[in-house]
Amino acid sequence: MTKWSSRTYKQNQKDIEAGIISPFKTEGGRVQKLNIQDDSGALITIDSEHASVHNGEAFHVHSYADLAINHVLDLTMQIPDTSERVHWRWAIETESETNWWVYEDAVIVNPLSGTFTPLNCDRNSSKTADVILKYEDQANLAAANADTNISGATTISSGISGAGKDSGDALSGAGIILKQGAIYCLRAEAASAGYINFYMFWVGEEH
Numbered sequence: 001m002t003k004w005s006s007r008t009y010k011q012n013q014k015d016i017e018a019g020i021i022s023p024f025k026t027e028g029g030r031v032q033k034l035n036i037q038d039d040s041g042a043l044i045t046i047d048s049e050h051a052s053v054h055n056g057e058a059f060h061v062h063s064y065a066d067l068a069i070n071h072v073l074d075l076t077m078q079i080p081d082t083s084e085r086v087h088w089r090w091a092i093e094t095e096s097e098t099n100w101w102v103y104e105d106a107v108i109v110n111p112l113s114g115t116f117t118p119l120n121c122d123r124n125s126s127k128t129a130d131v132i133l134k135y136e137d138q139a140n141l142a143a144a145n146a147d148t149n150i151s152g153a154t155t156i157s158s159g160i161s162g163a164g165k166d167s168g169d170a171l172s173g174a175g176i177i178l179k180q181g182a183i184y185c186l187r188a189e190a191a192s193a194g195y196i197n198f199y200m201f202w203v204g205e206e207h
Contacts, residue, residue, distance in 0.1 A: 067190035081181030091171035095194030
């Protein structure tokens with residue numbers, strides 16, 4: 001492997017300034033300085049999600065519930081109606097068989113009893129989330145529907161985690177760009193009693 005010397009790095013900088021090598025440009029045409037490691041000349045990059053963490057624009061909630069058989073855990077997210085897009089990812093782990101759904105455009109009949117305060121992934125940042133995140137352990141589906149009406153909602157995804165007394169997990173993969181001003185519901189129904197861990201992460205909104 002060829003080791004780049006500091007002289008090679010400096011020569012590259014001169015070539016950029018002379019126009020021999022084109023500097024990196026953003027989509028808007030703005031020239032962006034390259035971050036290059038001094039000793040190796042390697043280009044230093046991070047993905048956009050990681051950049052959002054560093055900019056204080058990423059938030060998460062990580063918690064659990066102990067569900068009795070047929071109980072329903074509802075998590076609702078009220079998305080601010082702004083021009084900022086919210087990119088959401090979620091994951092659940094279940095001790096036993098659990099049915100789950102993600103609904104878009106649910107209607108809040110009665111606000112759920114619990115409130116989560118999302119944490120900024122940059123613990124040095126003072127930015128706070130505008131997303132309103134509520135939760136409640138409901139006795140059954142009828143009780144859940146009485147508080148969060150999903151009859152006219154769009155089912156974004158659904159599935160079963162685990163089988164019988166066996167554990168399982170489910171996750172959103174690459175994530176979803178959420179609709180502005182919409183209410184989302186992540187719902188889990190315990191087909192068999194057990195714990196459920198849930199993780200929610202999003203970027204793209206703060207104040």
